[in-house]
Amino acid sequence: MCAKKRKGLSDADKAAARLVALYEKAERDIAARITRTMAATDGDKNKLTIRALEQQHKAIKKILKQLLAKTKKPVNEIVNNTFNGGLAVARKELKGAGMTDIVLEMGGINTRTMKVYSEQVYNRMADVVQQANRTTSDIYQALKMNTALTGAIGGYDAIGNVRRNMQKVSEDAGITAFIDKRGRSWNMASYTDMLCRTSSMQIFHQAKTNEYLAHGEDLVIVSSHYPTCDKCAPWNGKVLSLTGETPGYPTMEEAKAAGLFHPNCRHTYGLYIPDDGAGNNQQPEFNNSTSAEFAESLKTAKGNVEALKPEIAWRVAAHTKEEFEGDYPGAALHVTEGGSTVAITADGDIISVCKNPSDRVRGSDLLKLAVDNGGVKLDSYSGNHEFYINNGFEPVSWCRWSDDYASDDWKRANNIKDGDNSWRQKSNAELHVKKENIIFYKYTGKKSKYLEPGDFENAVPAAKDYDAAKAERDKSIE
Ligand SMILES: [Zn+2]
Ligand SMILES: [Zn+2]
Incomplete structure (x- = not known):
């Protein structure tokens, strides 16, 4: 199913790829500059002047500032295209099920939803830039201290401080932006990529939810696929209530709280029309047997x-x-x-x-x-x-x-x-x-x-x- 859908890159995918490339280029550039500075600074012997260090630091801050300035446009493209894609898919499903009447006027809800998502993704990207700013500033601060302390004995371990911070910067691995709960570190580009993918999934789902609700539809069916992880297994192919208003079904909120739609989860969901007794039901659920x-x-x-x-x-x-x-x-x-x-x-x-x-x-x-x-x-x-x-x-x-x-x-x-x-x-x-x-x-x-x-x-x-x-x-x- 997925393989067929991925024939070409969507506009949202293209914007995400551009954003990731921007961050990758910036972090490579910065890491290369810092690595060169480190090579020129040889412990106590060769030290760059405070003025030279300040100039380099300023150049890096400028790169980061420009990076953030270039972030907004692709983020908006990702959010809007993904959201509109979700709406279109949901409309097709609703139409296929014979449901065309809008029962709930959504007014500006969709526009507002997109705006909130754009802000949310942008803020996360701003955090990444800020983190890089902090790491690089710490390095230059310590290098300046190292120059200032020339001839002094003991006390502040400037070079040790630089080395500790340099663990977060390398020409190969970029600049550490985030360390997750499992201790894996993400550089600026890989974090951006992960953020785009998880956000896209949320945005796509939210668009569908908005459209179902606009048509008075409350039940959705979670896709079912194998293999599936332990968190998702209980929800494979299950019918959920979006609002909790249809009795007898677990709610979307419960499923999410239990782990469904975790980062990189391949599950999605679609419109579910309950059996009306006239044999108009959708295909029977797979995995129907003990x-x-x-x-x-x-x-x-x-x-x-x-x-x-x-x-x-x-x-x-x-x-x-x-x-x-x-x-x-x-x-x-x-x-x-x-x-x-x-x-x-x-x-x-x-x-x-x-x-x-x-x-x-x-x-x-x-x-x-x-x-x-x-x-x-x-x-x-x-x-x-x-x-x-x-x-x-x-x-x-x-x-x-x-x-x-x-x-x-x-x-x-x-x-x-x-x-x-x-x-x-x-x-x-x-x-x-x-x-x-x-x-x-x-x-x-x-x-x-x-x-x-x-x-x-x-x-x-x-x-x-x-x-x-x-x-x-x-x-x-x-
Ligand atoms: Zn899973
Ligand atoms: Zn899953």
Whole structure:
């Protein structure tokens, strides 16, 4: 979803990039000047005159002043374009849901909201500039003291003071603007970038909220994707009340207080129209099933496939309730109305894809559902290769079939009796159901050039084992 939206940079993105570039250039320039001064000052031997130091300091203050003066325009562009973008998206949603009547006259609320956001972002940028001013002033103050104290003994440790402050300034890392709760330090440019991104999200959401409320709509649905962090997990796909006026729903405020929409959170929200009983509801929520229900549905669906086509049913592993809970904590488990199953683990792995033969949903619909809800990868016996490449999955790595991991289902499909081990010596030509390699895929949305599993296996060397193949594929996704 996101990938499609990011085709081109929006005007807001462009303004943000310009702002970040401005700050980056300024901090580099300042850091380079200070580094040169430090190189010219060699402890007690070479000292710049107080006058020379003052001139340099003045030049730096001028750079910072000009930087702040150039901040306002891009900030306004970011805020206004993002806000108007949010309004447009919300209007489209409302129109799509047949809601065009404005019930609440918003008057100048939108204009005022944009103004407040512009001020807020600008003030944060002013703090960054002020911080840089303080750091550089401290350095020059100490350097001047160092010059003034020439010949004096003991007392004020001017050079030590400079060195401590120089930890915040370097040509490579810029000038420290902010240290967060986790102790990570942000330079002027990276802080600006983070501020733009978090503010944009807030502004975009506020615009949508204003527009929903103007149309008397109070319910929104939080997007759902996997993987998701612990803070967001409880709110994935949840319906929230914007104002708290619709009973039976948690409020937006509660969700935010609990951590949803934290910095760099990928969640967003959209208009939610409750089911009116006439079947006009939006698509059903993904992750609609408990582990017990899901395991039961998977067993049933797989059993139905096995009755019809035992030679393919073995490829799906029928995990138990305990396995889902123990091996795949936090997985989103989905059962369609027709009893087909698909699940997405917490790290975006698509598992337990099983189409119930009587379900009208197609296998490719199941995969699309998984991808739309955050599934990014899967692995499968090579017999399913064609199905997966036809649905936008690209093979990345593979491992060979291992007799030691042959499942009971596979043995049953081959009519292998208990205690009979002769199958281990048999080649695929002698087996009814073949020994298939395992291929690891990632979702690209494009059709792979490897039409046959053999094409891929000839082109790419096998990984050492299942775990190695998995690791190789996962690395290609990061
Ligand atoms: Zn999160
Ligand atoms: Zn989130």
